[in-house]
Amino acid sequence: MNIGVDAAALGMSNAVVANTHDVNSGYWNPAGLMGLEDGQVAVMHASYFANIAQYDYAAYAKPIDNESAWGISMIRFGVDDILNxxxxxxxxxxxxxxxxxxxxxxxxxxxxxYARKLKLPGFQYGVNSKIIRRVIGDFANSWGFGFDFGLQWERNDWHFGLMLRDITTTYNVWNINEEEYNKIKNTVAGQNQELPESTEITMPKAQFGMSKKIEFHNETSLLASGNLNMQFARTNDIISSSLVSIDPAFGFEYGYTDLVFLRAGFGNFQTVTQIDNTKRIGFQPNIGLGFKYKGIQIDYALTDLGDQSAALYSNIFSLKVDLSIFR
Structure with missing residues (x-):
């Protein structure tokens, strides 16, 4: 649930909490669903770790009336055909x-x-209720439940967003297949002698974003956005303390006649310790490309360029369709 969805957003290093206004807002900031004018669907596919893992996403959203909107989405990240x-x-x-x-x-x-406008001009909020299902063959499975809260507001052509993930702490409760476990618990002396913990906890996180779009006279535009991604624990983020750690992200989108889009982003800024114990700042650059025509938008992102972080780069494709084109 932390990887991200939509190749357009991923090409901007996920710095979209303030400016998301389509079907994918259900993931990034549910308040953004108020930007919908009609029903939309979106799908995405990505392969990770040399095609070992497959990441898929589908979503649908539509307005309820002028004051509210709703949406549903599904994410699957899986590794198939593992040899037992x-x-x-x-x-x-x-x-x-x-x-x-x-x-x-x-x-x-x-x-x-679910999203709704507030009575304060320019303010809107959204909430997510999430069901998490995790399956490891016949060995173990779990169910979890959690909530997100999002807020967006606009002032003087600047857009601001706040996303609070897992605000009540998300719990996953595991069911271990003891019959399968007993087959392997004595395989290696001193290891796997006790059942794993049955409760998995996802702690709350926060994201604050701001963005501004500049329209030029030659039918081009530039969208600049930034995020502050916060975890309430000490991590390797470049701003880190025992109270909160902050990882900034920056994204840019250059558009031409609302038809062609070029994107770039920088995020995942981390303090990396070298073999000689010296430290450096590592980051993840992304780029992307998009085409939009008559309500159909196809986006592509190439993430983690170069050798700035440990992960391998991935090619990500997504499709978004405005259902008004069928009416």
Missing amino acids: TTQLIDASGNIDYNRISKFSTADYGFTFS
Whole structure:
């Protein structure tokens, strides 16, 4: 639930909390659903770790009336066809490759979003209720539940946004298959002797963003946006304390006639310790490209360019369709 959705946003390093106003707002800031004029659908696919992991997303949202809107979305991040070699060697020490099976591990996130305008001019808010489902083959599975709260406001052509994720703390309760666990608990002496913890906790996080779009006379525009991503613990973020750690992100989008878009972003600023114990600042640059025609928008992002962080770069594609084109 922390990776992000929509190639347009990812190309801007996720710095979209203040300026998101479409179907993907259900993820970034549900208050942005108030920017919808009609129903929209969106889908996205990405492959991670040399195509080992698959990341998929689908969403639908529409206005209820002039004062409110709603949306639903689903995320799946999974690794399929993992070889299960726990039974490769039988009780007599014989290797039997016919005893190898396959399983999948996947995380699912289901979100229902609601947004509404406030009576204060320029202010709007949104809430998410989330169901988290995690499955590790036949070995274990869990259910979780959580809430997000988002707020957006506009002043003098500046847009501001606040997103509070997992505001009540999101809990996942695991169910361990003890029969499968008992098959492997004595495989390595001194390891896996006790069942894992059955409760997984996701602590609250906050994101504050601001953005401004400048329209030029030659039918071009420039959108500049920034985020402050906050965790309430000490991390490797470049601004870090025991109370809060802050990771800034910056995104830019150059548009031509609302048809072609070029994007770039910089985020994930971290303090990296080298082998010789010296420290440097690492960051993740992203770029993106988008096309929009008659309510259909196709976006592409190439994330984590260069060798600034440990992750490998990924190619991400997304599609957004305004359903008004079918009327």
